[in-house]
Amino acid sequence: METGLFFQAMIYLAxxxxxxxxxxxxxxxxxxxxxIAGMIIGxxxxxxxxxxxxxxxHFAEFGVVMMLFLIGLELEPSRLWRMRVSxxxxxxxxxxxxxxxVAGAAMALGLSWNVSFALGLILAMSSTAxxxxxxxxxxxxxxxxxxxxxxxxxxxxxxxxxxLAFLPLLALKGLNADExxxxxxxxxxxxxxxxxxxxxxVSVVVLGGRLLIRPLLRLVASTHLTELFTATALLIVVGIxxxxxxxxxxxxLGAFLGGVVLxxxxxxxxxxxDIEPFKGLLLGLFFIxxxxxxxxxxxxxxxxxxxxxxxxxxxxxxxxxxxxxxxFNSDKKQSLILAFGLSQIGEFAFVLLTTSQQLGIFTPETTxxxxxxxxxxxAMTPLFMLLNEKLILPRVDDSKPEDRKEPxxxxxxxxxxxxxxxxxxxxxxxxxxxxxxxxxxxDLDSERVELLRKMGLRVYYGxxxxxxxxxxxxxxxxxxxxxxxxxxEKCLDVIHTVKKHFPDLHILVRAYDRADTxxxxxxxxxxxxxxxxDSSLRMGVDALRLLGYRQYQAxxxxxxxxxxxxxxxxHLASIRNDRQQYIDLTREKISELEDFITSDIRQAETxxxxxxxxxxxxxxVREVNRNKGK
Amino acid sequence: MSRILILxxxxxxxNSRTHARLIQGFDKIPHLTFHDLYETYPxxxxxxxxxxxxxxxxxxxxxxxPFYWYSSPPILKQWIDLVFEHGWAYGQKGKALKGxxxxxxxxxxxxxxxxxxxxxxxxxxxxFMSPFEQTAKLCNMTFLAPFVIHGTHLATEKDIMExxxxxxxxxxxxxxxxxxxxxxxRMNYANDILPKLSNQx
Numbered sequence: 001m002e003t004g005l006f007f008q009a010m011i012y013l014a015x016x017x018x019x020x021x022x023x024x025x026x027x028x029x030x031x032x033x034x035x036i037a038g039m040i041i042g043x044x045x046x047x048x049x050x051x052x053x054x055x056x057x058h059f060a061e062f063g064v065v066m067m068l069f070l071i072g073l074e075l076e077p078s079r080l081w082r083m084r085v086s087x088x089x090x091x092x093x094x095x096x097x098x099x100x101x102v103a104g105a106a107m108a109l110g111l112s113w114n115v116s117f118a119l120g121l122i123l124a125m126s127s128t129a130x131x132x133x134x135x136x137x138x139x140x141x142x143x144x145x146x147x148x149x150x151x152x153x154x155x156x157x158x159x160x161x162x163x164l165a166f167l168p169l170l171a172l173k174g175l176n177a178d179e180x181x182x183x184x185x186x187x188x189x190x191x192x193x194x195x196x197x198x199x200x201x202v203s204v205v206v207l208g209g210r211l212l213i214r215p216l217l218r219l220v221a222s223t224h225l226t227e228l229f230t231a232t233a234l235l236i237v238v239g240i241x242x243x244x245x246x247x248x249x250x251x252x253l254g255a256f257l258g259g260v261v262l263x264x265x266x267x268x269x270x271x272x273x274d275i276e277p278f279k280g281l282l283l284g285l286f287f288i289x290x291x292x293x294x295x296x297x298x299x300x301x302x303x304x305x306x307x308x309x310x311x312x313x314x315x316x317x318x319x320x321x322x323x324x325x326x327x328f329n330s331d332k333k334q335s336l337i338l339a340f341g342l343s344q345i346g347e348f349a350f351v352l353l354t355t356s357q358q359l360g361i362f363t364p365e366t367t368x369x370x371x372x373x374x375x376x377x378x379a380m381t382p383l384f385m386l387l388n389e390k391l392i393l394p395r396v397d398d399s400k401p402e403d404r405k406e407p408x409x410x411x412x413x414x415x416x417x418x419x420x421x422x423x424x425x426x427x428x429x430x431x432x433x434x435x436x437x438x439x440x441x442x443d444l445d446s447e448r449v450e451l452l453r454k455m456g457l458r459v460y461y462g463x464x465x466x467x468x469x470x471x472x473x474x475x476x477x478x479x480x481x482x483x484x485x486x487x488x489e490k491c492l493d494v495i496h497t498v499k500k501h502f503p504d505l506h507i508l509v510r511a512y513d514r515a516d517t518x519x520x521x522x523x524x525x526x527x528x529x530x531x532x533x534d535s536s537l538r539m540g541v542d543a544l545r546l547l548g549y550r551q552y553q554a555x556x557x558x559x560x561x562x563x564x565x566x567x568x569x570x571h572l573a574s575i576r577n578d579r580q581q582y583i584d585l586t587r588e589k590i591s592e593l594e595d596f597i598t599s600d601i602r603q604a605e606t607x608x609x610x611x612x613x614x615x616x617x618x619x620x621v622r623e624v625n626r627n628k629g630k
Numbered sequence: 631m632s633r634i635l636i637l638x639x640x641x642x643x644x645n646s647r648t649h650a651r652l653i654q655g656f657d658k659i660p661h662l663t664f665h666d667l668y669e670t671y672p673x674x675x676x677x678x679x680x681x682x683x684x685x686x687x688x689x690x691x692x693x694x695x696p697f698y699w700y701s702s703p704p705i706l707k708q709w710i711d712l713v714f715e716h717g718w719a720y721g722q723k724g725k726a727l728k729g730x731x732x733x734x735x736x737x738x739x740x741x742x743x744x745x746x747x748x749x750x751x752x753x754x755x756x757x758f759m760s761p762f763e764q765t766a767k768l769c770n771m772t773f774l775a776p777f778v779i780h781g782t783h784l785a786t787e788k789d790i791m792e793x794x795x796x797x798x799x800x801x802x803x804x805x806x807x808x809x810x811x812x813x814x815x816r817m818n819y820a821n822d823i824l825p826k827l828s829n830q831x
Contacts (some may be wrong), residue, residue: 556675559673559675563675610712610715611711611712611713611714611715611716612711612712616716616717616721617716617721620721
C-alpha cells in the first residue's frame with residue numbers, strides 16, 4: 001500500500017520531469033508537456049495509472065483553487081472593482097451567447113431542448129487552469145488579453161453556481177436537485193436559508209480575512225517557524241475550500257475572494273511564495289490527470305465525432321470570443337490571443353457533465369463522448385495557441401487606422417525616444433529628464449501608459465516596432481533611441497525597424513543576458529547594456545567592503561572586472577556557435593580573470609596601480625644602500 | 631618636427647570660458663594629439679599601458695589645466711601616480727621618457743601681480759611648478775617654462791581670444807621646432823618667448 005503510493009508518486013513525478021522539459025525545449029510550453037506525460041502514463045498507452053486518474057484529478061483540482069487564491073492576492077479590491085464591466089459584460093455575454101449558440105446548433109441537429117441547453121452551458125465553460133497558466137508562462141497575464149481572459153474566467157467561476165442550480169430544471173425525469181447535490185450540507189434547506197448560508201459563508205471569508213487571519217499570521221510569523229507559516233497558508237486555502245464546499249459554492253471562487261481580501265496585507269508575498277510551489281505541483285498533477293483521462297480507444301473509435309465536435313466548438317468559441325473582445329476595445333492581436341486561449345472546454349465541464357448524467361439529462365454514452373471532447377479540447381489548446389502565435393499573429397497588422405486602440409498621436413519631437421518605460425526604461429528616462437533632456441516615451445502597456453499620464457508624464461501608447469509610430473515619435477529627427485523593452489525578441493523587432501528605416505539613430509539597447517547580448521552584437525549594435533551587470537557589481541563591491549576590503553580597492557577591482565568581462569564577451573560572441581570552443585574559452589577567461597584580480601599576480605602583470613606599489617622602489621633603494629656599504 | 635601630446639584635465643569643460651577657447655584650432659597644428667583625461671577616464675581608472683604607449687609616441691607633453699589650489703585637478707595627479715612607473719619612467723632602469731619635454735599650460739583666476747614673492751599668493755608660478763619640474767627631472771625629461779593665462783576672472787572675450795592665439799602660436803612653433811629650447815627652459819613664462827616667435831613669423 002505504502003509502496004503503491006510511492007510508486008504512483010514516482011510515476012507522476014518522473015513523467016513530469018521527463019516530458020515537461022522536453023516540451024519546453026520543443027517550444028510548446030509546459031502544459032502540453034504535462035498533458036502528453038499524462039496521456040503516455042495513462043491507462044491506454046503505458047497503463048501505469050488506471051482509473052484512479054480521475055480521483056487524482058479531483059484532488060488536483062485543488063491546484064486551481066490555489067491558483068485563484070494567488071490571483072486574488074495580486075488583485076486589490078479597487079482593481080477588481082474597475083474590472084467589473086469586463087467581468088459582467090464580456091464574461092456574461094460570452095457564457096450567454098455561447099450557450100445559446102451551442103444549444104441552437106444542437107437543437108438543429110435534432111437533440112432535445114433540455115439536452116441542448118445543458119450542453120450549451122457546459123461547453124461555454126473554459127479552463128481556468130490551462131488559460132491562466134499558459135498566459136502566465138507567456139507573460140501575458142497583465143496584457144489586454146490576459147485581463148480579458150481573467151474577467152471571462154472569473155465570470156464562469158461565478159456562473160457555475162447558478163448553472164448547477166439550473167441543471168435540475170432541465171432534468172425531465174423529475175429528479176430533483178437534492179438527490180444529486182448531496183455533497184452540499186445545506187441543500188436540504190429551503191432556498192432562503194441556503195441564500196443566507198451562502199452569504200454567511202462569504203462574509204466569514206471576507207470578515208475572517210480582515211479581522212482574524214491577519215492577527216493569526218502575525219502570531220505565526222512571530223514564532224519564526226517557516227514551516228508553520230506554510231501550514232497556516234495551506235490552512236487558509238483548505239479552510240476556505242471546506243467552507244465553500246459546505247454551502248455548495250465553487251471553492252475556487254471562495255479562495256479567490258479570500259485572496260482579494262488579503263491582497264493588501266503585509267503577508268501577501270509570504271503567502272504567495274508559500275502557496276506557489278503547491279499550486280505548481282498540483283496544477284501539473286491536474287494537467288497530467290487530464291491527459292491520462294483521454295480515453296484513446298474511445299476517441300479512436302469515434303474520431304469523426306470527437307474531432308468534428310471539438311473543431312466545431314472551438315471554432316465557434318474562438319469566433320465569438322474574438323468578436324466580443326473586439327467589441328470590448330481590444331486590438332486585433334490581443335483579441336486573437338484571448339479568443340484562441342479561451343476556446344477549449346474547461347474542467348468545470350467534468351463536474352457539470354457528471355451532474356447532468358446523474359440527473360438523467362445525458363445518457364452515459366453522451367457523457368463519455370463529451371468527457372473525451374472536453375479532454376481533447378484542453379489538450380488541443382496549447383497547440384491552438386501555438387498555431388495562433390506562429391501563423392496568425394505575425395500576419396495581423398494592428399497599425400491600421402480603423403483600430404479602436406490605435407497608437408496615440410504624438411505631438412512632440414525630442415532628441416531621444418525611449419521605448420518601454422518599465423522598471424528599466426523609466427530610470428533612463430527620468431535620469432535624462434533630470435538633466436534637462438526631454439524624451440518621447442513609447443510603451444505598450446496601456447495600463448501603465450494611463451497611470452504615467454495621470455502622473456503628468458508624456459507617455460504614448462504603441463508598439464515601437466511599428467514604422468508609422470516611430471515616425472510619428474520623431475524618429476527621423478531624433479538623435480537616439482533607447483530600447484528598454486522587457487524581452488529580447490521585442491527589442492530585436494524594434495532594432496530591425498530602426499535599422500531599416502532610421503539608420504541614423506543611435507541605438508542603445510537593454511540586454512537581458514549574454515545570449516541576447518550576442519544577438520544584438522550580431523546586429524551591429526554598439527551600445528548594449530546587460531541589465532544586471534552594474535548592480536551586481538555594485539553589490540559585489542559592497543560585499544568586499546563588508547568583508548573588510550578598502551572601498552577604493554573594491555571599486556577598482558570592479559572596474560577591472562567589468563572591462564575584462566566586456567572584452568571577453570566580445571571575444572566569446574565571435575565563437576559562440578562552436579560549443580566546445582566556447583566552453584573552453586569561457587573557462588580560460590574566467591580563470592584569467594581570477595588570476596588577474598588575485599593580488600600576487602597583480603604585481604607581476606600589467607596591473608593598473610603598480611604606480612602606487614613601492615616594492616620595486618624599495619628594492620632599488622636597498623640595493624643602493626648595500627652598494628654604499630661596500 | 632616634434633609630436634605634441636596635450637594632456638588635458640578639466641572637470642567642468644562645459645562651463646569653461648578659457649580652456650574651451652584654448653583647445654580650439656588644435657586640428658591645424660601638425661602631429662598634435664589632444665587627450666582629454668576627464669572624458670577618457672570618468673572613473674579615474676587610468677589605462678596605464680595605453681598611456682605609456684601614447685607617451686612613447688610623442689616628444690613634447692603639454693599638461694593643460696586650470697590652476698586649482700596651486701596645483702592640477704586631481705585626475706592629472708592620479709595619472710602621474712600611475713603612469714610614471716618606477717622602472718619605466720624613473721629609477722635605475724626607468725629611462726623610457728629620457729629626452730622628452732614636459733610643459734604646463736595653465737589658467738589662473740588671479741592676475742600675474744598676485745603670483746609674486748610678497749604678492750597675494752606669495753609665490754611665483756614657476757615656484758608653484760616645482761613639483762612638476764622635479765617630476766620631469768626625475769623622469770629624465772626637460773621641463774619647459776609654463777604657458778599661463780592669468781586673470782581669467784576679469785578677462786574679456788577679446789583677452790581670451792588673444793591668449794588662445796598665443797597658445798596656438800607657441801604650439802605651432804614647438805611642433806615645427808622653430809623654438810630656442812635653452813631659452814624656454816630658463817624663462818619664467820613661456821608667454822615671454824612669443825614676441826620673438828611672432829617676429830620670426
